[in-house]
Amino acid sequence: MSDAVARLTPLSVMVLALLREDDMHPYEMIRLMRERHDDRIVPLTNGTVYHTVARLQRCGLIAEVGTDREGNRPERTTYALTDAGRTSLPDWVRRELARLDHPTEFRVALAAAHDLDRAEVIALLTARAEALDASRELHRAGHAKALAKGVPEQYIIEVERQALLLDADLTWVRGMIERLADPDFSWGPSPCGPTDRYLAQREAART
Numbered sequence: 001m002s003d004a005v006a007r008l009t010p011l012s013v014m015v016l017a018l019l020r021e022d023d024m025h026p027y028e029m030i031r032l033m034r035e036r037h038d039d040r041i042v043p044l045t046n047g048t049v050y051h052t053v054a055r056l057q058r059c060g061l062i063a064e065v066g067t068d069r070e071g072n073r074p075e076r077t078t079y080a081l082t083d084a085g086r087t088s089l090p091d092w093v094r095r096e097l098a099r100l101d102h103p104t105e106f107r108v109a110l111a112a113a114h115d116l117d118r119a120e121v122i123a124l125l126t127a128r129a130e131a132l133d134a135s136r137e138l139h140r141a142g143h144a145k146a147l148a149k150g151v152p153e154q155y156i157i158e159v160e161r162q163a164l165l166l167d168a169d170l171t172w173v174r175g176m177i178e179r180l181a182d183p184d185f186s187w188g189p190s191p192c193g194p195t196d197r198y199l200a201q202r203e204a205a206r207t
Helices: 010-021 026-035 046-058 083-097 103-115 118-148 157-181 194-206
Strands: 062-068 076-081
Touching (some): 010 062, 010 103, 046 062, 076 083, 083 118, 118 157
């Protein structure tokens, strides 16, 4: 795992994923992320996006490919993925799909998982399911042990809640693995262009 991948944040991964769709300038990135309601996953401000773009450029993961100007507006710099950026994105997704301690990162990785091979995603989610099962049993055992010792329930409601959340997460992951194992379940990079993909995601967000 390269140092650049280790330092990627959820927002920087979103930027890299946008640039996999097409070259674009930060203003367009912000517009698309807001239209797609990506702020439901990570905080999104103009300043953080521009800062993230600058940091990705310094790391050599994206590069300037041109500038344009509309009317009296300031020039806008367009960016594209470098080879390093193109490989860093799937490497980061691979790292985060199986981890339990980074919930925000997992959501971002899941949104980009379709760029990985189906069999690889199944393997990563299987590892996640095993970790979820182990954590769930640990919480259940701890909850039962505390009750057996006479600990009042008011002090262990968080443990009970976490066990139930892990159970729900595990149910979903196992179901997703079964869906991926079905060859009729569509998987892989979208054949449509950025605009078509954007419209599809916008409609999905409205439902």
